[in-house]
Amino acid sequence: MPKLLLATNNEGKAREYRSLLEGVPFELVTPAEVGISTEVAEVGKSFEENARLKATTLAAESGLLSLADDSGLEVEALGGEPGTLSARYAGEGASDE
Numbered sequence: 001m002p003k004l005l006l007a008t009n010n011e012g013k014a015r016e017y018r019s020l021l022e023g024v025p026f027e028l029v030t031p032a033e034v035g036i037s038t039e040v041a042e043v044g045k046s047f048e049e050n051a052r053l054k055a056t057t058l059a060a061e062s063g064l065l066s067l068a069d070d071s072g073l074e075v076e077a078l079g080g081e082p083g084t085l086s087a088r089y090a091g092e093g094a095s096d097e
Contacts, residue, residue, distance in 0.1 A: 001025065001027045002025075002026055002027070003026060003027045003028075003029050003034070003064050003065070004021075004024070004026035004029070004064070004065050004066070004067060005029055005031065005058055005059065005062050005065065005067070006018075006028055006029065006066075006067055007031070007054040007058040007059075007066045007067060008030065008031075008054070008068065009030070009031055009032065009039065014030050017067070029064070031062070034062055034064070036058065036061055036062055038057065038058065038061055040054045040057045040058065041053075042054070042070065044070075047069075047070040048070070051068045051069050054066075054068035054070070055068035
């Protein structure tokens with residue numbers, strides 16, 4: 001069965017992918033499972049750019065078909081912020097726990 005690289009180092013996202021993609025004809029693997037420890041800098045100006053950066057970087061490094069996503073919050077009253085900076089908006093040391 002061919003492998004599909006889930007381009008995330010986030011265990012929670014990997015679980016979500018596996019749940020959503022149950023039954024696809026691929027062995028779903030994470031970067032850690034194929035020996036990759038690269039953290040891709042999310043420097044894109046949009047969620048789509050960040051997802052493309054993650055997928056293409058990890059596909060090139062692994063030689064595998066790769067799937068990535070990026071998401072965040074866009075609040076109209078804040079002019080669309082925090083957008084791609086959602087994970088960092090709460091400041092250093094913030095957690096999703």
